[in-house]
Amino acid sequence: MAEDTRQDKRTGFSPLTEHNTNGIARTSALAPSKTGASKKLVIKNFKDRPRLAENYTEDTWLKLRDAVGAIQNSTSIKYNLEELYQAVENLCSYKVSPTLYKQLRQVCEDHVQAQIHQFREESLDNLSFLKRMNRCWQDHCRQTIMIRSIFLFLDRTYVLQNSLLPSIWDTGLELFRIHIVSDGAVQKRTVDGILEQIELERNGETIDRSLLRSLLGMLSDLQVYKDSFEERFLVETNRLYAAEGQRLMQERDVPEYLHHVARRLEEENDRIVNYLDLSTQRTLINCVEKQLLGEHMTAVLQKGLSTLLDENRVTELTLLYHLFSKVKGGLSTLLQFWRDYIKSFGGEIVCTPEKDKDMVQDLLDFKDKMDNVAHSCFTRNEGFINAMKEAFETFINKRPNKPAELIAKYVDSKLRAGNKEATEEELERILDKIMIIFRFIHGKDVFEAFYKKDLAKRLLVGKSASVDAEKSMLSKLKHECGAAFTSKLEGMFKDMELSKDIMIQFKQYMQNQSEPSNIELTVNILTMGYWPSYTPMEVHLPPEMVKLQEVFKLFYLGKHSGRKLQWQPTLGHAVLKAEFKEGKKELQVSLFQTLVLLMFNEGEDFSVEEIRTATGIEEGELKRTLQSLACGKARVLNKNPRGKDVEDGDRFNFNNDFKHKLFRIKINQIQMKETVEEQVSTTERVFQDRQYQIDAAVVRIMKMRKTLSHNLLVSELYNQLKFPVKPGDLKKRIESLIDRDYMERDKETPNQYHYVA
Structure with a gap:
């Protein structure tokens, strides 16, 4: 075959002929001819690859070195970049790659080493030093990119096939790190300058953020960011915010301090976005939170939580919760102080007799306020809501009986006729809120006693504002406490309805009398077990009234034999x-x-x-x-x-x-204010009922267990009784039952009881 001696027009360097470099003959099958016979094309007699011209390698390297030098010195390159690229490809094709790589590295290293002298100048201030360092780094990166573009074939073939060799870009980074940044004096001054700029910014001054972004990016690219900068940066940050936290806790009130902390956290996050490495974020923010919040959690809460809650500072409370949720143990500490505040504030409402008049309204207002804080500020955190419920239950039962009594009277004031304070919808909402407070009370039987007494007055004197409201309240009590709790109250309503039917019949009866009365009589028949007990009072009624009473008595007993009527003139x-x-x-x-x-x-x-x-x-x-x-x-x-x-x-x-x-x-009767005696009387009735319930519970337990120790019996009683009771009261009831021969002590073990059948 004839040789192709065409000169390569691309480089001007290589008068090489184009041949198959392998020198291997190839065969190719051709399509069959019309006659059906197949032909084969055989290629043979390849020439061996020609040798490089003498001094070609040295001459080519000199031109490449000149080009690299021009790039490093920012002067014009004499040769076309495509020619230089082809020259590198030619050298690599003739196995000169190792030598070429070493030569290139050495040239770059010599240049980088020569740059160190500009950073030895002592007269430079820190900012000028940083600018010079940044300029040197930017030039180095630009030069390395241009050099790599010329030696790209070397980078993609020889370097890529040798995993132990760094790429040309990595080599540039390595050389800059070794000869510039790893120099002790240079590194210290660089980091000192960066820290100085950050401190200036933290103090409110304006700095060149792009400069810091470039330099910190340099440290990150050179993989010395953590060791050379981050450790010192975090130490300085700890020092700064530790001192700032101590100082500001003395100088500022809590709302100001919280806003300052939030602003500092926002600033540090902004620094991460703008020039710090993202890997620093967690440690930096943790550092700020620890020094400004973690070290002062108790002090912040002691100094400001009560004020924030008293003044209902929703914005600051929301911020407080948000900040404390970031600190380890922050929410648990806030939860404890929140619980203690509720117990303290609520305890003052309940345990101050001078505030009894407004106790229930104050409790409702306080509950609304704390609900709003829990929902709006504490993101409906279940732990805080449960802590609030626990705190309310604790303080409201610090004063036995009185809250229950006053809640019953408050309900009476809302359900009584003449109450123009609320519409039906508002009244319903008020009753719902009262039920929330009612749930916290242990002595619900006290509430029942006073509620029943007031309900009786409303029903008998016709002072109830709304039958619907009365029945709604009764339904709420039944849902909360069960049917047994409201059975007597429901009986009172049933009596009123039956009395209306009886009066219709009585009027018909009176119309059939020969001597109709000129007085219209209305009687309410009360079942004694359902209604409060009233002290009978004998008064001198006019003969007409006495006669009419006798007529009604004759009528009623004629329908219901065996019953006894007792008149109650007080109502x-x-x-x-x-x-x-x-x-x-x-x-x-x-x-x-x-x-x-x-x-x-x-x-x-x-x-x-x-x-x-x-x-x-x-x-x-x-x-x-x-x-x-x-x-x-x-x-x-x-x-x-x-x-x-x-x-x-x-x-x-x-x-x-x-x-x-x-x-x-x-003409309203001047109501005698409920005297201490009447209150004591109602409370004593409740106490008497409790004694009966304790006795019944003891007998019920002993009848089932037959034999039981004192401690186990008391434990069982606490589980069964639905009102608070002291161990001493239980002991008295047990002694009473022993005296009445319901049970007896064990002769050998006095602390053991036996049921007496």
Whole structure:
């Protein structure tokens, strides 16, 4: 075959002929001809690869070295870059790669070593030094990239096939690290300068962030970032924020301090985004959080949590929770202080008798406030919500019985007629909130006793604001405490409904009487076990009333034989028709007021003693009754002498000059404030009921177990009883049952009890 002696037009360096470099003959099968015979093309007689021209390697390297030098000195390159690239490819093709790699490394190393002198200048300030270092680094990176572009074939063939050899780029980094950055004085001054710039920025000054980003990127690329910079940086950061935390805790109040910490954390995160290595983020932020928060958690909470909660500083409380959630043990510490605050604040509400009047409203407001903090500021954290419930349950039971009593009275005030404070929807929400407070109370039987007493008044005197509201409250109590708790209360409503049916029948009965009465009588029949016990009071009723009572008694007992009726005049009320100079009026009054007013049909002037003798009303009740008729807003009686209080020597006469814009006037009986005796009486009834329940529980347990130790019996009782009880009270009840022969002590082991069948 003929030789192709064409000159390579690309390089101008290599007068080489193009041949198959392997010198191996190849055969190729051709498609069959029309005749069906196949032909083969045989290629043979390849020439051996020609040798390089003499001095070609040395001449080519000199040109390549000149080009590298021009790049390093930032001067123009004499040769075309494509020519230089082809020259490298040619040298590599003739196994000159190891020598070429070593020569290139040596040239680069000599150049880098020569750069160190510019960093020895002592007169440079730190910022100028950093700028010079950055300029040197940028030049080095640019030069290395250009050099690699020329020696790319070497990098992609020889270096890539030798795993132990660093690439040209890595070689450039290695040389810069060894001869520049690893120099002790240079490295120290570089890091000192960077730390100085960061400290200036932390103190509020403006710095060149792009300079720091470049230099820290250099340290990271050279793999000396952690050892040379990060360790010192974190030490300085610890020192700075430790001192700052100590100082600011003394100088600033907690809200200011929290905002400062948040700002510092934001600044440090911003530094990570802008120039620090991302690997520093966790340790840096942990450092700031530890020094500004972790070291001062207790101090922050002692100094400021109460103030933040008292003033309802929602923004700062949210920030406090957010910051403390970042610190180890932060939330658990905050949780404990939150619990202690609730116990302390709530305990003051409950245990201060002077605040009893507003106790329940204060508790509701306090609960609303803490709920808002838990939901809005503490992200509905279940631990904080549970801690709040525990704290409420603890402080509300520090004062036995009183909160339960006052909650019952608060409910009474909301359900009583004349309460214009809330719509039906608002009233429902109030009752729901009350039930939340009610759940925390241990002595629910105390609540039941006072609630039942107030409910009876509302039902019997017709003062209930809404039957729907009453039944809604009853439903809530039943859902919370069970059917047994509300059975008597439900019985009261049932009595009222049955009484309405009985009165319809009684009116029909009266219409069939030969002598119909001119008095319309309404009677409520109360089942004794359902209603509070009332002390019977004998008063002198007019003959007409007595006669009508007997008629009703005859009617009722005729339908229900074997029953006994006991009249309760203290709860009675009436509507009287009265004539004044102004005209006729109707007076809606209590039965006691009725008895007093009816006396003035028989005379014009009476003394207190005369009225007491005629009516039989107890002295204290009579004075309150006279006070309501003569000293209130509707003065249908005149008192002589005038005054707010009724004395024994006072006399009363009918006020014929009485005037009022309404036709029917309701004269409220002056309610005697619940006396200490009445409160004690209600509480004693509860205590008596508890004794019965304890006795029943002891007998029930002993009947089942037959024999039991004292400690196990007490433990069982605590599990069964639904009210708080002291060990001493249990011991007294056990002794009482032993005395009554329900159980006996073991003769050999006095601490052991046996059930007596």
